[in-house]
Amino acid sequence: MERLSDVIQVITDHKTKQQAPLCAYVYDLEGLRAHTARLSAPLPPSVRLFYAVKANADPRVLQAIQPHVAGFEVASGGELQKVRRLFADTPVIFGGPGKTDEELIAATEARVALIHVESIWELQRLHWIAAERQTTARVLLRVNLRQTAPGATLHMAGKPTQFGLDEWHIGEAIRTALALPSIDLQGFHFHAMSNHTDEQAHLAFIETCLSFVRQTEKTYGRPFSFVNVGGGVGVHYNDPDRQFRWDWFAKELHLLLRRHASPHWTVIFELGRLIAAHNGYYAAEVLDLKNNYGTYFAILRGGIHHLRLPAAWKMNHPFLIIPINEWRYPFDRPSLFGERVTLAGELCTPNDILARDVPCARLRVGDIVLFRYAGAYGWDISHHDFLSHPHPDFIYLDSSS
Structure with missing residues (x-):
């Protein structure tokens, strides 16, 4: 089960500590442990559940999943090395x-x-x-x-x-x-x-x-x-x-x-996806709002170089808006109310779209767009260094650490 309130709080807290536009992956490790255990529990005795590492190979994600699966499925020598560095005998x-x-x-x-x-x-x-x-x-x-x-x-x-x-x-x-x-x-x-x-x-x-x-x-x-x-x-x-x-x-x-x-x-x-997707999130701050040819665009600090899945599958990735009320500039804040908006990234390509023509009750520069179900095939399949933008922060929700 998602713990959205905890995720929103940790992102808000993270934003208050920096002036730079926020861009981050958030992995709820406690939720991931509970979710994986729930998937394993009802399976028949003759069934073994393995985790497909290609979905998300983050070491802390692997450590959260490992106690609740029979093992790992890897698809390259590199993935094998990642698993064996953490688990000698799994x-x-x-x-x-x-x-x-x-x-x-x-x-x-x-x-x-x-x-x-x-x-x-x-x-x-x-x-x-x-x-x-x-x-x-x-x-x-x-x-x-x-x-x-x-x-x-x-x-x-x-x-x-x-x-x-x-x-x-x-x-x-x-x-x-x-x-x-x-x-x-x-x-x-x-x-x-x-x-x-x-x-x-x-x-x-x-x-x-x-x-x-x-x-x-x-x-x-x-x-x-x-x-x-x-x-x-x-x-x-x-x-x-x-x-x-x-x-x-x-x-x-x-x-x-x-x-x-x-x-x-x-x-x-x-x-892979069913285990990892639900407890991973991608957060990107709104850098700009504009209207071109009658279409509203929100430009985000981030994009498909971090979360390639929506462009690869030509879909609108589900999201919600985290309002950030602080405004430090001495001029009016660009804002939209009750409009349909296309959420675009910071790359120099028209393909950098995370959601197209989606309704937004309110969206302002400085607010944060939080994309849900980003824990699988998000960061791991994206072309991180295109245009050499900074990588996102990685935040882990885990009271045991």
Whole structure:
């Protein structure tokens, strides 16, 4: 649950200590701990929840999440290093479509729990690396399923993409893996989508994954241990009051696994956005207000070089206004009342838009725009040094520190 009043207070306090325009990320670590624990608690006993580090790799965010998940999913050697610097023994799953030899070596030497293999060539290289080190690599083959769930913002499967092995070609990869002595084929990985908000359709997708593994066991006459259904559970950015019904989903998941899962399977979720988004915020002060060609613009101290997601997905990021009453200039304060406003950043590009043509009851230069659900795919996916503007401050709400 969001603790907006605490977030607003800490931003207001932060602003009173500086004259420079405010720009900051705020991470509510206490809220993040409680939220992650709530996601873990209702899951069936055979399910393991991993956190997808790509969503937010801030060390303090990782430390808040770690006690409440089974481990971390990383997608690069750099993410692996970040996790291992903090946690020597926490289980790690290594994925990603373009692994170098150096990354496969690092994954092997860092004792990762599983490696998602994306091609036969990658499988052969991993076998060669593991054999040289006289070890065995435990792998999941990533399957690009022909049938996936509709309604996600992005799709990585069900169409031509660079991800995984075409479902129709998976047989060759299975036979290759079973023939390589330094490869231990443990199961399959099915990450297929991003920001999926349809609970019923997501259950149907999981049923498809389970059916695939059950049929594969029959075909090859051997059991597998892991069914990794990936992540992709989403956030309703454009309708903040309607969010993914996780408790209902977990209850239905119990029934689905009882009907369709084998008792020897462990089902893995790799959630990033659903874990990290809700307790992260991006705050940017209004620098200017203007009207061009009949459209009001608010220019912010910040923009898509800090929070790229709304421009990448061409959406209006949800926000609220924090009024700042102090005004230190000896002339009138630019203000708007009851107007529709486009919230633009400070970059020299018309693409630097965080929300377009949105209603604002009151907006003044010096007020602060607080963007909600900015804890995932915010800072981590943004081009921080374009135009060399200063980076935002990072503020952590955590009474335990």
